[in-house]
Amino acid sequence: MTIRHPEKVNKPINPIKKKPDWIRSKLTNSKEFFLTKTIVNNNNLVTVCQEANCPNITECWSKRHATFMIMGDTCTRACAFCDVKTGKPLELDLLEPVKIAKAVYKLNLKHVVITSVDRDDLEDGGSNHFYKVVKATREKNPETSIEVLTPDFLRKGEAYKKVLEADLDVFNHNIETVPRLYTKVRPGARYFASLELLKNAKVFNKKVFTKSGIMVGLGETKDEVIQVMDDLRSAEVDFITIGQYLQPSTKHHPLNRYYHPDEFKEFDSIAKTKGFLLVSSSPLTRSSYHADEDFRKLQDARNKQLECHQHQ
Numbered sequence: 543m544t545i546r547h548p549e550k551v552n553k554p555i556n557p558i559k560k561k562p563d564w565i566r567s568k569l570t571n572s573k574e575f576f577l578t579k580t581i582v583n584n585n586n587l588v589t590v591c592q593e594a595n596c597p598n599i600t601e602c603w604s605k606r607h608a609t610f611m612i613m614g615d616t617c618t619r620a621c622a623f624c625d626v627k628t629g630k631p632l633e634l635d636l637l638e639p640v641k642i643a644k645a646v647y648k649l650n651l652k653h654v655v656i657t658s659v660d661r662d663d664l665e666d667g668g669s670n671h672f673y674k675v676v677k678a679t680r681e682k683n684p685e686t687s688i689e690v691l692t693p694d695f696l697r698k699g700e701a702y703k704k705v706l707e708a709d710l711d712v713f714n715h716n717i718e719t720v721p722r723l724y725t726k727v728r729p730g731a732r733y734f735a736s737l738e739l740l741k742n743a744k745v746f747n748k749k750v751f752t753k754s755g756i757m758v759g760l761g762e763t764k765d766e767v768i769q770v771m772d773d774l775r776s777a778e779v780d781f782i783t784i785g786q787y788l789q790p791s792t793k794h795h796p797l798n799r800y801y802h803p804d805e806f807k808e809f810d811s812i813a814k815t816k817g818f819l820l821v822s823s824s825p826l827t828r829s830s831y832h833a834d835e836d837f838r839k840l841q842d843a844r845n846k847q848l849e850c851h852q853h854q
């Protein structure tokens with residue numbers, strides 16, 4: 543058996559805290575769930591839903607909503623919170639753009655989220671491959687809105703621009719945690735580089751919605767979370783997602799605490815005052831959770847904002 547996280551073998555053991563009642567995934571193993579599963583398996587597709595062991599999988603797949611993970615199932619980074627396999631990735635699958643486009647078509651998706659593992663081994667961080675996948679998906683599914691959840695393209699120059707040149711609707715890049723915890727939680731990344739990426743994405747393509755997410759429960763303070771909100775707004779991010787960190791194994795970053803649903807509501811109210819077009823804050827919020835409905839809400843919020851400006 544291959545070890546999923548070879549870099550974590552010598553890490554200390556952090557016991558997993560018992561989940562509170564409000565962390566309950568909905569069990570709805572419907573016909574639609576199995577249809578999604580069949581299409582994913584038959585086309586040899588990788589989803590972050592499975593790779594990251596997402597607690598929302600039965601609910602999302604029952605609504606035929608899956609988040610495709612491109613460029614393989616092996617990540618070149620070793621973030622302390624993430625359950626995606628780490629190691630040396632395989633060559634890119636040149637047929638992947640067609641496979642994703644077909645799967646979106648078969649699932650008849652109104653909205654699709656496409657993410658990837660980090661590919662620091664590739665000169666462009668995989669931006670050209672992202673571009674091809676989005677293009678092929680758009681061509682076969684002109685009515686489907688497309689959201690990408692990208693890596694940070696750290697030290698890859700302006701590679702991120704290639705992704706934005708594809709015809710996409712939402713550019714999502716997760717900031718994940720507060721800057722103080724970066725060296726422990728996201729050692730291969732840089733907080734201000736991620737912020738810069740989000741800011742530059744908006745400068746490069748004013749039309750695209752920008753989105754970013756943070757997990758709480760890693761040891762941050764509430765004030766630090768509020769500071770992240772301000773930082774994201776200064777990068778003109780439209781949509782923030784805030785969810786509870788769940789520790790994938792005893793070798794992952796220790797869970798500091800579970801936030802109560804009321805505390806998520808409090809974050810929701812505070813974030814709204816900061817001027818985000820949309821906020822999603824709840825224990826089970828993940829960056830692609832309800833992404834289809836949220837995209838429509840984003841469009842409505844922008845239209846309302848434009849109407850207000852016209853009447854001023």
Ligand code: SF4
Nearest residue numbers: 591596599602830831
């Ligand atoms: S929240 Fe996202 S990652 Fe989790 S199951 Fe739903 S689509 Fe997949």
